[in-house]
Amino acid sequence: MKVAVDAMGGDNAPQVVVEGVKRARDEFSDLEFILFGDQEQIKQYLDNDERITIMHTTTQILGTDEPMKAIRQKKDSSMVLAAQAVKDGQADAMTSLGNSGALLAAGIFIIGRLKNISRPALMPTMPIIAGDHGFVLLDAGANAEVKVDYLKQWAIMASFYASEVEEITNPRVALLNNGSEFDKGDRLHQEAYQQLSQLEGINFVGNVEADNVLQGSADVIVTDGFTGNAVLKSIEGTAKLVVSELKNALLNNGLKAKLGAALAKPALINIKDTFDVSKYGGAVLMGVKAPVVKSHGSSDARTVYYALVQLRMMYNKRMLDKVIQYFDQEHK
Amino acid sequence: MKVAVDAMGGDNAPQVVVEGVKRARDEFSDLEFILFGDQEQIKQYLDNDERITIMHTTTQILGTDEPMKAIRQKKDSSMVLAAQAVKDGQADAMTSLGNSGALLAAGIFIIGRLKNISRPALMPTMPIIAGDHGFVLLDAGANAEVKVDYLKQWAIMASFYASEVEEITNPRVALLNNGSEFDKGDRLHQEAYQQLSQLEGINFVGNVEADNVLQGSADVIVTDGFTGNAVLKSIEGTAKLVVSELKNALLNNGLKAKLGAALAKPALINIKDTFDVSKYGGAVLMGVKAPVVKSHGSSDARTVYYALVQLRMMYNKRMLDKVIQYFDQEHK
Incomplete structure (x- = not known):
């Protein structure tokens, strides 16, 4: 399973994000990560890059940005690129600590709504x-x-x-x-x-x-x-x-x-x-085509780790497939 | 100023109600009270009846009663009679610890809405x-x-x-x-x-x-x-x-x-x-023709006392007159 991680969202990015990712990587051998963010800053907190790919970005969506405008105009931001990776099938799930409204918009308009939702x-x-x-x-x-x-x-x-x-x-x-x-x-x-x-x-x-x-x-x-x-x-x-x-x-x-x-x-x-x-x-x-979790901007590494555990559970239990199946049945 | 008090509402009626009334009476010489409720029970907690009239009632609206039905059918309940006293000009304000929905209905349909509200x-x-x-x-x-x-x-x-x-x-x-x-x-x-x-x-x-x-x-x-x-x-x-x-x-x-x-x-x-x-x-x-205050069913005597202080302030400051004046001006 590959997780696209917006490494630049939140008050203490990328440090807490990288630390949370490291902990999840060391614990779960089935997890791989693509970290979207400033390469230099991310590397500072990374001991080794086992199962971690960094996609260097220079733009980020701020907490004060207007959500729809942000995802349309900041196409090379860490958040939009992470969502794009999920859409393109390079990643299976996504997490961010950034702007809630923008993540919501990225989820709906980039990753896409689930059928029948x-x-x-x-x-x-x-x-x-x-x-x-x-x-x-x-x-x-x-x-x-x-x-x-x-x-x-x-x-x-x-x-x-x-x-x-x-x-x-x-x-x-x-x-x-x-x-x-x-x-x-x-x-x-x-x-x-x-x-x-x-x-x-x-x-x-x-x-x-x-x-x-x-x-x-x-x-x-x-x-x-x-x-x-x-x-x-x-x-x-x-x-x-x-x-x-x-x-x-x-x-x-x-x-x-x-x-x-x-x-x-x-x-x-x-x-x-x-x-x-x-x-x-x-x-x-809930209701987009892949597991997406938003954590508080003030989250620490522990919360990031738990968000990754959460995504892994959703993925491994094929939760969304069951949702899709239910609604397909419903609409027959 | 005369306050109509539903003495039978709430979990600890009439004891806490009577005790709260006594404290307010002893403190404010401008207050008179009409207590609606079981005379025997009320008297048990009353040292003397200075500025306190008891109107004996045998029916009361329960917390589980359907509000509209209750005020229509229990016309001789302590709550409805207290509201009626305000409507008839025998009292200037009202308080109850009883059924919120019923008090709301009594306020609107018995005491009546303020003009323009x-x-x-x-x-x-x-x-x-x-x-x-x-x-x-x-x-x-x-x-x-x-x-x-x-x-x-x-x-x-x-x-x-x-x-x-x-x-x-x-x-x-x-x-x-x-x-x-x-x-x-x-x-x-x-x-x-x-x-x-x-x-x-x-x-x-x-x-x-x-x-x-x-x-x-x-x-x-x-x-x-x-x-x-x-x-x-x-x-x-x-x-x-x-x-x-x-x-x-x-x-x-x-x-x-x-x-x-x-x-x-x-x-x-x-x-x-x-x-x-x-x-x-x-x-x-807020928005009925007289000061009406509803306290929690679990209130103690202190809360009842403060509710009476609150009614007294609303009355003495002619708060509702100012509201009426504002909206009259507005609708000219």
């Missing part, structure tokens, strides 16, 4: 309290407007992901809504509830409310990209804030609090780990 | 880090579907609330969106951005993302009731979960962690206070 969606994995795997949420921001058909397609794709990649038996699929009863939400959500509950091949468990998503009541949660984005950001923002307030409270409240913090440190690290999503890799761009 | 909205106050007042969010769940006009009306009403009741000078109004740039979100949000920025009488500061709302970047945040509800619940759910995980981590990780927790306790209580929204009272039903 109306709209690709961004699908991050979120933590579940007291669970060894998280839950996936989609769409987390690719589509502000949504139709019932999109939600159905996302439910099916994510269900395949949960069963194949996360190895969850009969994954529970839920609809994010503002109440648990079947008649909650606007007409779209009421209609979506009806259609999801009649959909064969998924285990629909009904509506879930946003204050319950972290409790582990579902393995897959579908929603429109506007609400999904807001929920994702609310959870991230709140968790981050509570943890930083906690740090503040423990360190700036005199010696007693400081001593208490020192004694409790291992316990506090435990809880930080629970909310650390880097072990889940990144957000899958 | 299309749709009343639920407006809770949320905490801001390192701020002495919170921010208000609306709509937090009354209207799953929204129009640009609703958002504009909510922005204006909430802006009056922030300046009059919270005494914030020139309150900053923001639109919840999935990006900070003016062209983010779907067409409705793009249009709302344009119209809000041209609206006279409010200080529109642009879009705000959900991971930033707790940072205090705005005093008023407007959004549709579906997203608002999801964001509110995500924040509440996450904060609650982090705090409970923290407790777990400190108490179930051996003696050292426990000792650390004991030493750090005052500091930890500090942070709990930051996220404690009970000091803000409850969610205002």
Whole structure:
């Protein structure tokens, strides 16, 4: 399996990208890599080039670039060339830490949409309290407007992901809504509830409310990209804030609090780990023709490594083939 | 000022309700109360009936009741009778800890919508880090579907609330969106951005993302009731979960962690206070003809007291008169 890696995306590129790639290469002998980026900079962090090819690039898409314009005008950027390598069959999968909107556009317009899928969606994995795997949420921001058909397609794709990649038996699929009863939400959500509950091949468990998503009541949660984005950001923002307030409270409240913090440190690290999503890799761009994973711009090498593990699982389990097969069957 | 109090709503009624009323009565000599509920139960918690009238009721709307059906069929319930007292001019304001949907329906169909307001909205106050007042969010769940006009009306009403009741000078109004740039979100949000920025009488500061709302970047945040509800619940759910995980981590990780927790306790209580929204009272039903506040079903007496303080401020500052005046002017 060959992975096209945009080595220049993110806040700490290419260092964390190269380090994550090295770790994955050393662990998995079936993986090869094409790194797109500045050759000199990449080599700085590379001990040897076993199963690693560098494609030198001098342009990169910035976080501030307008996505569509960027992929049209920066055709020789590390991100666009990585996507192009997947399209041309030189690579089987792709990962980037760069501009989300541009990666979304590159996924849709360069790699291409899967047959029978109306709209690709961004699908991050979120933590579940007291669970060894998280839950996936989609769409987390690719589509502000949504139709019932999109939600159905996302439910099916994510269900395949949960069963194949996360190895969850009969994954529970839920609809994010503002109440648990079947008649909650606007007409779209009421209609979506009806259609999801009649959909064969998924285990629909009904509506879930946003204050319950972290409790582990579902393995897959579908929603429109506007609400999904807001929920994702609310959870991230709140968790981050509570943890930083906690740090503040423990360190700036005199010696007693400081001593208490020192004694409790291992316990506090435990809880930080629970909310650390880097072990889940990144957000899958679900609905394009190859496995594509987007990680946070602030990711470290560990997250890059996990994103590669994630791509390898999607590829080895032939997850997309199963999705294609399902929808071909459906449209017969 | 006379407040109609639904004494039977919430998990700990009527005890917490009566206790909250007593505290407000003892503090504010300008307040009178009509308590709707079971006379025997209410009297149990009442030391004396100074400025308190009890209207005995035997029916109550349950949390599980279907809202519209409940207010139509349970005409002699504590909630409906309290709303009726406001409509009939026997009381100037109302508060309840009961069924949100039913209170919303009672507000709209019994007390009545304000002239020129299309749709009343639920407006809770949320905490801001390192701020002495919170921010208000609306709509937090009354209207799953929204129009640009609703958002504009909510922005204006909430802006009056922030300046009059919270005494914030020139309150900053923001639109919840999935990006900070003016062209983010779907067409409705793009249009709302344009119209809000041209609206006279409010200080529109642009879009705000959900991971930033707790940072205090705005005093008023407007959004549709579906997203608002999801964001509110995500924040509440996450904060609650982090705090409970923290407790777990400190108490179930051996003696050292426990000792650390004991030493750090005052500091930890500090942070709990930051996220404690009970000091803000409850969610205002914004857009009906009288001040109406809904508090959580799990509220304690302190929250009930603060809800009464909130109603008193709205009444004394003639906040609704200013809203009415603004829209009358607007529609001339």
